[in-house]
Amino acid sequence: MTMEMAYYPGCSLHASSELYDIQCKMVFRNLGIELKEIDDWNCCGATAAAKTDDFLAIALPARNLGIADATGLSEIVIPCSSCYSRTLVSQKRLSCDPELKDSINAELGQKIEGKIKVSNILEVLRTKVDSGELSEKAKKKLEGLRAACYYGCLLTRFPCDVDVTDDVENPQGMEIVCKVLGVETVDWGYKTDCCGASGSVNDAEQSQLLMSRIFKDAVARGANCFVATCPLCQFNLDAYQDEVGKKFGIQQRLPVYFITELIGLSMGFDPIQMQVDRHLTNAMPLIKELKLI
């Protein structure tokens, strides 16, 4: 049975991380969820809004929440960690501040009601693990992959009290999904450390130092790939790995897979259709070598 779920891709899934958008739709459809992209959404403001304007940091995601509430659907899934965090924080803030909510609603055609459930991608995937639907659809065991599951900051840490859906210091959502796919996971120390986020552009020295720690620990623990859910974390580890590796004397280069790529491979999807060949740290050789495609 197919159910409909509201979907907020955010700016990066419409641009450099379009592959993640494609993969999310493919994987969710096969799991019986039709993603309905909400109409005419705007940028959530990401970290830039929080750093420059407290009102916009709440108001920008609020407009999307109004649109999402108007769909009448009960749940919205947001794969990008930053978009997810900003939207969830906005919803929470508005639930405690009716005056601010009214002030924002006054500008909106579709008013915020605050009733739609805001979910991250792992939350939804875990329901499909629990129901057995994931193991039913993801048949191929991806043997030989030893993944360092990388969560980054914004899936489990928030600037205010919200319901956190996983363990804050040692989240397990990705490990649980990986287990179903036959992907081995490593225990490591940097799964929730920061990759530097937009620092990769505006503060290269610092973000590269942060990334070097992540790469070093993953290699030391014997991982042969990363798995991520956040498009910015994925992009940073993917795009800057070679540069950081050279600078910090790290020989190994590990592909950085989106969780949807691993699920898709296990479901038997074509890696080219999923655009696995578009990674900036080549992600094809490892899965070929392990005869997973």
Added chain:
Amino acid sequence: MSTKTLKYETSSAKSLVRDIMERSGQNLLACYQCRRCAAGCPVGEETGVTPDRLIRMVLLGEREEALNNLLVWQCVACYTCGTRCPNNIQTARITETLKQMSKEAHLEPLKPRIADFHTSFMKATEHVGRFNEIEGMGTYEAKTAIKELRKGDLQAVIDEMMGQAKLGMKMMKKKRMHFKVDKVKNISEVKALYRKAKQGKGA
């Protein structure tokens, strides 16, 4: 960190603390300097300022230093400090507030690139409602290049352009560049929110 003797002015310290507490929503007075935040801060070592030190600066009324130190600019808003704080103080909210106050006080940021990036991001978003990487990055690069050329630092501009060109080529090769401009149709709503923000009617 400053090595000079601290002068403690009760009234100015009080107004600074109040201002920051109100704007950030964080109870700075609850900090008892346990330094759990410092242990987890990924940038404390390099910036030389950890969240507990920043809070202390504010409590002591060190306005200038609190408004413009490396932690304010290089805090990555990872929220580790606040998550581990036994008193639930989210210092990333404090650094966000201090960045805004620093701008309002017309201080030249210690890390102008970081400030310019976020301003360019918000400008690009205001323009069409969504962040288009090419437009946003273009605005940002132009902004920083002009500043660096004014300072006579041509080498910094060249290095930056070379680095970005290299990444751009790599992305082109892998078909990761998107030239289509993604727009919000009902942009007047987004602009109305921006207007409201400028009028200071918000949070």
